[in-house]
Amino acid sequence: MLSLLATSTRALLVMNLASAPLSRMVTPASVPEALLSTLAHAPYASLDDAELASLIRRDIGSLGSMSVGRPNRGQLINGVQLKESEYIHVVRPETAYATEETLFFLQRAVMAVHRQHPDTRPLYVGDISQKNGGHLKPHRSHQSGRDVDVGFFYTTADTWYRPATAKNLDLPRTWTFLRSLLTEGDVEMIFIATYIQKMIRSYAASVGEDPRWLAALFDGTGAGPRGAVFRHAPGHATHFHIRFHNPFAERAGSLAYASLVRAQVIPEIPTFTLHKAKKGETLGMLAKKYGTTVLAIQRANGLKGTTIQAKRVYKIPTHGAAPARSSASSVKKQPARQKR
């Protein structure tokens, strides 16, 4: 058992990805599938709570990167810092921590650009996460090592945070980069202004990409439950915001969540359920129904008194459960001045 445990998620990931073909025969879905099947055999998956807790105390590093919670409310365990290289310029090293998977996918896409287009200047990479994740000003997400702000490949002398235009955006390099992410990585979504999406999409069509694939990527048609990969978000004309799926690190984070909280490695991550109040309901009734307190509901909703209004939707804190990625009831409301 112990020798198996020494195999970190990093080793498994590298073994698995090394065996995945790098050619364009890789379909968008095949790499995540391969990762997930390897994950089923990940050593920590067979540990019981006590073994996991003991490993967290003795050698937490052996568990590899863990992405805990969700991008908007999460933590990063064993984050790895993105290193400056001749291919990548790190804008803020102290907020360039990610999971191993995120860095692997990102760096592979950058290398794909350099293979196809020698003499490419370094790509500027902005915020990812803090060393241990958590809230990172001024972002709403970037909390769990899966969100990366990536600059553009420019045809001009621009380097970072210049809005993309038809004149300055280097579409061949941009598409090579995105294509690698989409076919050889595991991207959940890419936030980017609509007018830039249009430029990218028409370029991709012009080089012969499958129109059905492009429709799925940009319109979400046929893309399954995840919807479109490319999404418009305000403030994303100066950079891509790429959110990766991390099959290893998310699963590890979910498995280890309770043990990590108990060991006080991370704070409990609050999650919320939404409740639409019915006529006659009181805060006390809601507290009882959801196993919380009147005070907790008041705090979550900024309520001073105890009166609630029928048909209004209230946030109900739900503690103790491992946060699930696809929790439909989690709160999505975005404070006005935060970025993604």
Ligand SMILES: [Zn+2]
């Ligand atoms: Zn961002």
